[in-house]
Amino acid sequence: MDEIKLSDDVIEQIKDFFHDDLTEEQNSLIDKLISNEKLKERYKEYDLCHECNQINTGHDYCRSCKSKYFQQNFKNWTSGNHKVDEFIQKAQLEAEHYVKIIEWIEYDKFEDIEYLAKGGFSTTYKAIWKNGNIHSIKRNGQLRRTGEVKVALKCLHNSQEITADFLKEVESNILACDPTSSFVVCCFGITKDPKTNNFMMVMKLKECSLRQHLNINFNSLNWGNKISLLEDISHGLKDIHNSELIHHDFHCGNLLNDSGLAYVTDLGLCQPANVKSSQNDKKEIYGVLPYVDPEVLRGKEYTQESDIYGFGIIAYEICTGLPPYHDIPHDEFLAMKICNGLRPRSDYKIPQFIFDIINQCWDAVPSKRPKAVELYSLFIDLYGDYCRGDFTIWKQAKEADEINKKSLSSTVQPALSSTGALSYTTHPQAVYTSRLLDFKNLPEPKNAENNDDLFEKEYSESLRINFTNLDINSKVIHLLRHISISAPPLGP
Known part of the structure; x- marks a missing residue:
């Protein structure tokens, strides 16, 4: 280059x-x-x-100098698959930073491999990578590694005959990872299980899924913690969208937690690894129904605005603790109701300054939804104002907490188990893994005619405030007036 x-x-x-x-x-x-x-x-x-x-081109990284060391080493390794070899070689030559480097990693470099979880189209294992990832390269071309590191091995079902879809997923991770402070889980490389011949992505291991984090810790999270999680997720989504990518499968199952921080993973992996391009042209819809944009359910193209719709559902889930529509079947009837304006409902109270943002994210009209960069800017400002003790934000947060504490009903205050974790029953037909969604003749998407039937109708008048009087910042005011904003340049 x-x-x-x-x-x-x-x-x-x-x-x-x-x-x-x-x-x-x-x-x-x-x-x-x-x-x-x-x-x-x-x-x-x-x-x-x-x-x-x-x-x-990056911190302590010069592409033209470092790439030659990789090129000299091309003859010393092979995946056994020409397409994979070409892909990795190209990525190494074009890497602008250490976090953009991917490798072919022999399977025997991993130990203590254990099953972790299964999704709609992949199974994930955890393991120890004995050598660890590259953190620097000496002038003589010697690679310096981190040493033993915990990794996740994501095995794509039926990926023996690797396709462009699998490699596109790896490429998306490379593009979206911010070298300085990424909230997109980075990919270290590719390996292959010699027993099944399935290819696997080698990813950085995080503590747990965001859903597990909410189940265990929700009742100890304050509104500052929740705003912080939303800031992290919007940061990751911003990086994805700024890379001119679309996540395509944005739901809570594709978010991870580590030390209280949230990370985005599984970019674009919403179909089997062996789906051929001719099948993709049929516009088959894969996803988790509660998070899928109504426009997409009706067969429209998936867009960045569709990711924003998913963000709105995720934000509501973080605020209330419960998975969306957890107590009803995820079937064609639910899809029809969503198109008619149904959104997740709970008597659990959310401060209005957060809920108004959520409400705009899941607007039935995609053009009225905020951009990811706008969301990130908003949650940075809101978190800062919360930490500084902004009167209006603290008043709303305190009153919401008081309303929630007054009720002992499990439908209002998420139920606790004996261990202090959330306790709720999921309907047997509520599905939270990606799958084919094939619904016919769904109605034109619209918003609910009466939002008070769905949302926060028990707030006191002190919480039903005029946002034009708030001193949060002008971006919040403009966003809530449904006016497009131009966010200032953001840090990494």
């Missing part, structure tokens, strides 16, 4: 600068010498390469 190169004269003038602590005079010189804005930003972020003196 062609790179814009700095001239020897430019390198000579800036080689002794401290890129992260430039003086005003040095900044002025940099502006004069480096006219390309992206290149200038890269220099200020990553400095010059110690080997070639060109600008690094």
Whole structure:
């Protein structure tokens, strides 16, 4: 891949600068010498390469220098599959940062392999990767590794004959992972189970699923914790959408938890690994019904706005603790009701400043839903205001808690087991793994005519406030007025 190169004269003038602590005079010189804005930003972020003196593409990573070491090693490994070899080699040559590197990893490099979970189209195992992932490369090309690391091995069903869909999933992970602070679970590489010949993605292992985290810890989570989780998830979704990708299967089962933080996983894996392209053209719909955009249920194309609809359902689930529609069958009747405006309902009270955002996310009109970058900006601001003790936010949160505590009914306050975990009964026909959804003649999607029949009707007048009077920030006000906002540049 062609790179814009700095001239020897430019390198000579800036080689002794401290890129992260430039003086005003040095900044002025940099502006004069480096006219390309992206290149200038890269220099200020990553400095010059110690080997070639060109600008690094990532932290301590120069693509042109590091890629040659991988290329020299191509002859020393093979997956046994030409397509996989080509894919990995291309990814290594184009990697701009260590977290973008994927490898072919021999199966015997893993030990203590144990079954973890099964989804609609994959089975996940946990294991110990004895060598660990690459964290740096010496000038002689020697790879330096982290050492023993816990990983998840995601085995795609019927993936013996690997297809572009499997490799596209790996590629999506590479594109969406932010090198500095990713909330998308990164992929280290590809391996293959020698007994089944199924290919497997090697992923970073997280503590548990978000659903397990909610089941165990929901009653100890305050509204700050919940806002923080929503910030993490919107961060991951922002990175995916900024990479011009669509998740396609955005539901709570594809979210993980680690040390109280939430992470997005399973990008685009909403169909079997061996589905042929001709089958994809039939627009078969795969997903978890409660999270699927009504427009998609009726056969429309899946869009980034569809991911936002799923986010709205996930946000409601985090706020109330219970899976959406957990007590009814996930069948064609539910699909019809969703198209007619039904949304998850619970008597568990949510502060209005959160619920208004949720309500817009699951609007039946996709164009009225916020963008992922807007959601991320909103939850950053809301979390900051909550931590600073903003009066209006704390008042709403406190009153919501008081309403929830007053009722002893299990339909209002999620029931506790003897261990303190959530206790609820899931209907035998409530399905939370991705599957084929084939519904005919569904009605045109619409919003419920009377939201009070579905949502927070018992709030006191003090909570039914006018958002134009809030001092949260202008982005919240504009979003809740259904006006598109332009969020400022965000940090990683």
